[in-house]
Amino acid sequence: MLMSSLADRYAYQFLEARAHSRSLNPITSETNLCIADAYDIAKSLDTIRTAEGEVPVGRKLGFTNSTLWCKYGEKEPITAPMWSTLFDSTVRYLDQPFTVQSLAGAMRPRIEPEVVVKLGHTPAADASFEELAECLEWMAHGVEIVVCPYPDWKFEAADAIAAFGLHGTLLIGEPRLLSNATRHHLADVIANASVSLSCDGQLLSAGYGSNVMESPLHAIWHLHQLLKTQPQFPGLQAGEIITTGTWTDAYPVAAGQTWSTAFSGVTLPGLNISFV
Template sequence: MSTKANRYAHQLLDARAQAKLMPLLSDADALSLMDGYEIGKRILDASIGQGSNPVGRKLGFCNRNIWQKYGIAQSISAPIWAHIFDTTVRYAEDNRGIQSLEGAVQPRIEPEVVFSLGRTPAPDADLEELADCIEWMAHAFEIVVCPFPDWKFEAVDAIAAFGLHGTLIIGEPHVLSSATRRNLASMLANASVSLSCCTEDSVTLCGAGFGSDVLDSPVHALWHLHQELNAHPEFTPLQAGEIITTGTWTDAYPVQAGQTWVTAFSGITLPGLTVSFV
């Protein structure tokens, strides 16, 4: 797989640099999920060589409600993950921002919750111990992109293609107390978010979702990632200082320049985000 992984990684990097579509990797080869992660590792190495620094991970397909909408031969039925970089993460001051879509191929928007780890979790950490390692959380928009026509792909294609990660726009971080960390999984599970699109002519409620849709809670999604990384020694385990975005609370919706997207939470004291696209 080594030579193929390098070739596919460079094809994906070129497609991103040129903002162009490309054929499915899975159409050309019989690839396993681990092959997808090997391609992702080559992309990680190349990205570091080009000056990007990994700052954390993104989780994808943690929302069970959207699994049946993605996949060709079979529906995607499990989360995936990929690295995120200092070149793909930005912060929205006062929970408002402007984001260029230049170079973004088939961009879509996802409302998510982000965690930052203050401590490195023990390999055998349970859910509560893992939650206690979280220093802060924030609301974020992940702008996901897809180099494959019409957003049609298999899971291995999505894994290899940067986990479909484009840009992560993070709102105001909220440092967590020990009491909040103890109850965080249930607090987020019972919260909900609405996602609206605003143009000059209209305001449209596009989607809504619950924290429980994200593998029962975004904290459970983080725990899933922790277990997945520890089960595969070829992956680097979670480390203190990493930022983890835990997956969308709604489906991913197409975005275009001239739109402003707005979220609002219920059941938890997280402010919404307002981001305009140009």
């Protein structure tokens, strides 16, 4: 466990680097930093941001797509999901499937198509997987713009957790309310769905819900269990949104490009995003 003063010092370094779009060396390149230490930095970031007026609205899950683990991590590959707090300042709800998104200040931005859910009820600490699914209010398509302060996207898992979970901006499409019947089968439905990702009309990738821990709902279950081991953070609460992780690889994006997504196997509208 990091001393609070050291965790705060690192947290301010990350906030300063983000504010000025400045690169940082991974902490693990200079000292030992374990996963627990990284979450201590994340906690300091949450405390500072909340004190400065930002409002926590949910959680961002990352590295839930195990097909991508071998692509990340320098000393050793990523081998487990991670999470970070989502704040209102980086979440946009879209009222139509076409939007323009600025990349100003974004460090090495990449795009990730995901599924976002909202909790309508607070799950019990000992909730079963089925009971956790019953707590969901709606589901929506989300596109996350992930960013990285580290040159060439080279880091260890702990570095990613400490750097805001690599979160930049989350764009959320039209939410679809979930019926009781839908919740019952939702894990399987999403697992068997697919999403395509295109840039300027050219198909670049397709991914499946099953890439995300066999189903994005399993990713939420993993988060619920993980939070039991992290008493410094609150458990999942009613009203939170959770973005569950990318279905495809994360692709670099640049101003002037228009990216689009389309789903098959699930009734979620795709999104078209022009970057400036």
